[in-house]
Amino acid sequence: MRTFWLMILSMLLLVTGSFAQEDDPTVTTSFRQAYVFAGPGATYRDVGILNPGVPIKIIERNKVGNWVHVQMYDIDGTVTLDGWIITGFLNYPDELRFSEVPVNPFLPDAETGSVESGALAELYAEPMAGSISPLMRAVLEQGIDAGRDPYLVTKIGDSLIVSDLFLNLMNQTDEILGPYDTIATAIDAFTVVDDSIANDIGMASFSVLDPMWAQDEQCQSGETPLDCELRVHQAGIAFVMFGPNDVRSMDEERYGREITTIVETALAVHVVPVLATFSVHPDDELYWQGINFNRELVRISNEYEVPLINLWAAAQILPEYGLDEDDTHMQNSGFNFLKYDSGHEAWYGMSLYNLLALVTLNDLLTMIEDIEGAS
Structure with a gap:
C-alpha cells in the first residue's frame, strides 16, 4: 500500500512540475473538494470530483467568469477530468486575467432539461447577465440628448440594496479584482448616486410610486419618490430591486403591475432600468410566491427588453443561496471594498450581485462608448 501511494505522489509531482515549467497562469488548483459539472452551472450533470491541490488547467469561462471549464491530465497528457467548476473554489494565480481566457459562447448558464419544475426551468x-437589447441604445441616446449623464447610476429599491455595499463601493478606489480585470473599466467609468431618493429602508414597489413617500425637500408637490429621483440626479441607468419584502404584502399580479409602472416611468424619461431576480430560500413559507414574483420580473424584462440580472439562478449554488440569517437580505463578505481575489462571489450573495451588476454595466459601457464614437 505504501508503494502504491508513493507512485501516486510521484505522478502528481511530475504533473505539477510539468505545469510549473509552462509558467501558465491558467494552471491552478482548488482549495477544497468540489463537484465538476458538464456545463457552467449546477443544473448540468456532474462529471466528477476535483480534490484540493490537484493541478488543473483553465480552458475557457462563462461570460461572467464565475464558472470556468477546466481539465485535469494524466502523466502522459491524457485528459482524465473535463468539466466546469465554480471559479470561487479555485486558488487564483497572481497573473490570471479573465480578459485573456476565452468565453464559451455556446453553453447556456443552465441545463433546463434537468429541472423538473416548469416554473423553475423558466427562471433557469x-x-x-444577459446581452443588452438594441432598444436600450435608443434609450441611452435619448437620455444623452436630454442631458442625462450616461455614466451616473442610481438605485431604486428597499433595504435589499440601500447599503453602500451594493454598487456604491464603485465610488472608491481600493478595489482588489484578482482575475476579474474584465470589470475594471466599468468601475472606472461609472459613478453611483450616494443618496437616491427612491432607495430607502421600508420602501416598496408601491410606495416608490406614492407621492406621500416623497419626503425629500428636493421633491416637488405631487411628485413620487421615483419621479423625484429620476429628475433630481439625472442618472442614465437605474438598478431596480424590489421583491423579498413585497412578497409578504401583495400577490404577483399586483407586483407585476408595480414593477411595470416603475419600468415604464424610467423609460419615459430615457433611463435604462436594470431589473434583478432575487434569491429565495426553499424553506421560506412563501417560496413559491417568490418564484412567481421572479417570473414576473423575467416577463417584464422580456416584454420591455430591459436588462435583467438573474441573481436567483446565480445564487443557487451559494451557501444558503447567498442569503443572510434573515433569509431575505444578501449576505455580505465583511469587507467594505470590492474584493474578487479570493472567491467571495461563490460564498456571499452581495459579492455575487455586485459582480453581476458590474458585468451588466460593462456591457452598457460598450454601448455608451459606441454611441459617443458615432456622434
Whole structure:
C-alpha cells in the first residue's frame, strides 16, 4: 500500500512540475473538494470530483467568469477530468486575467432539461447577465440628448440594496479584482448616486410610486419618490430591486403591475432600468410566491427588453443561496471594498450581485462608448 501511494505522489509531482515549467497562469488548483459539472452551472450533470491541490488547467469561462471549464491530465497528457467548476473554489494565480481566457459562447448558464419544475426551468432559462437589447441604445441616446449623464447610476429599491455595499463601493478606489480585470473599466467609468431618493429602508414597489413617500425637500408637490429621483440626479441607468419584502404584502399580479409602472416611468424619461431576480430560500413559507414574483420580473424584462440580472439562478449554488440569517437580505463578505481575489462571489450573495451588476454595466459601457464614437 505504501508503494502504491508513493507512485501516486510521484505522478502528481511530475504533473505539477510539468505545469510549473509552462509558467501558465491558467494552471491552478482548488482549495477544497468540489463537484465538476458538464456545463457552467449546477443544473448540468456532474462529471466528477476535483480534490484540493490537484493541478488543473483553465480552458475557457462563462461570460461572467464565475464558472470556468477546466481539465485535469494524466502523466502522459491524457485528459482524465473535463468539466466546469465554480471559479470561487479555485486558488487564483497572481497573473490570471479573465480578459485573456476565452468565453464559451455556446453553453447556456443552465441545463433546463434537468429541472423538473416548469416554473423553475423558466427562471433557469434566463442568463445570469444577459446581452443588452438594441432598444436600450435608443434609450441611452435619448437620455444623452436630454442631458442625462450616461455614466451616473442610481438605485431604486428597499433595504435589499440601500447599503453602500451594493454598487456604491464603485465610488472608491481600493478595489482588489484578482482575475476579474474584465470589470475594471466599468468601475472606472461609472459613478453611483450616494443618496437616491427612491432607495430607502421600508420602501416598496408601491410606495416608490406614492407621492406621500416623497419626503425629500428636493421633491416637488405631487411628485413620487421615483419621479423625484429620476429628475433630481439625472442618472442614465437605474438598478431596480424590489421583491423579498413585497412578497409578504401583495400577490404577483399586483407586483407585476408595480414593477411595470416603475419600468415604464424610467423609460419615459430615457433611463435604462436594470431589473434583478432575487434569491429565495426553499424553506421560506412563501417560496413559491417568490418564484412567481421572479417570473414576473423575467416577463417584464422580456416584454420591455430591459436588462435583467438573474441573481436567483446565480445564487443557487451559494451557501444558503447567498442569503443572510434573515433569509431575505444578501449576505455580505465583511469587507467594505470590492474584493474578487479570493472567491467571495461563490460564498456571499452581495459579492455575487455586485459582480453581476458590474458585468451588466460593462456591457452598457460598450454601448455608451459606441454611441459617443458615432456622434
